[in-house]
Amino acid sequence: MHCQTPDATPRPCHVRVWHAATSTDQRGEFERRCERWLAEEELIHADRFQRTTTRNQHVVGRAMARRLLADRNVAPEAIRFGTGRHGKPQVVTPDEAIQPFNIAHTDGLVLCGVADPHVDLVGVDVESIHRRTSTELAERYFAEPEVRFLRRQPLARQQYFFLRIWTLKEAFIKAIGTGLHTPLADFAFEQIDSERPVIRFLAAGLDLEKQWSFVCSTPREGFIASAAVGVTGSHSPALVQWQPFENLVGGPANRSNVGDEL
Template identity: 50%
Template sequence: MLAMTELNDEIQVWLAPAAHDTPGPIETFCETLLLEEERVAANRFRVNSARHQHVIGRAMARCLLSSGCCEHHEIGFRILDHGKPIVDQPEVARRAFNIAHTRGLVVCGLGQANQWLGVDVEWMDRRTDPALAERYFAPAEIQQLQSLRTDDERQKLFLRIWTLKEAFIKAIGTGLSTPLDQFAFEEAKSNEPTLTLADPDLARDREWTFRAFEPRPGFVAAIAVGEEPADSKGAKASSRPVRLMNFENQLP
């Protein structure tokens, strides 16, 4: 059993590099954590980099969720209607988690059992089309992009908004079945942007907090956390620290 940092009230975002071609130590280690059927599924990937990202993401989830409560092979996942994985068994391991990956990096967000959580990450040099924002983003977000002077600034803000949107729809479990113009992030340049909803039902009766950050140089990421409305005894998600953790440090 690997030793992990206890969550307490913090939200953890674990980071792991992913090889583009030849697997390295982290890919080799993560492969040993997978069930046989998961290895079979991984072998269906035709692109090495995509296979590495999938293997690392699934292994990180097994490793982190089982820490301190069970063996990694005892974790059973269930896939919701729109593709979001959750822990099905054992009950003691049922915590909020979400995986995201991009060229060269895999992230795993880990929270509390009663939270809804989504993460997303993008490589900053990913090619983007400004027309995508005009077609899919909310008017408030389009205005923020149009107010910028340079293509580089617009590229960075586009990816920031994109990761925030992805994190939110992954947290509520709807994926891209939810139109991206039905919610908007005000002050998207901020590390803690504000969500506005054209469709109030998207909040799912939860209080939402968002963080945008650079997990490593050359990448942008976002995390969305939804919690039941806080009472006098509970801390709001906005008061919880987000801690970046290096999964490489867990290799034996």
């Protein structure tokens, strides 16, 4: 699969990242609406979570994936999921619903990114801007060039840039499907304060012979998110759209950053 037409003219790759606010302290009306798309075993699994916020994230994330991967020929309820080697969710059946996707969540917000079928890999991540961070944590997990970048930033901006780097890293390892089996210091991001951060591989083989694009966004107030896109062959800059999932289910939503280019 690649973003290249038969005449070798690059064509665009599209990724749509849908976001949905979730209740942190109760099973709300929005979560109940999402439950209608889940399989029975998913509902049983959701009810095993002790924290309401975790249950809601599971319900909404799975509902988003089912609704967004379905089409006029495939009902959301008909989709069957499996997992890759390191647990990355993927569609098993039906074939019509097989498409690159990835889910991310934090307290209060869930993302689901869905890419064009000719995109090879996609990963998304999201964090609250209020998450506690520290330079010690960066020194433990980040690559040395990223640590040096953070140290140069004003103290008031270090938390923001820490989360920007963290979500970029998480989006990448989720895209390649290895999770934290891949050390975060094996790759580094450059041009971190730009619209198009660039990855530099410090360990062999991590690029998987793909061309990589990354984008950061603020899908909702109080959150920072990143998307990673990997494709084979020549392609024009991918286009990522951030859209509120509530528009498909019913309920209030905030619109922002629709149409950011990777």
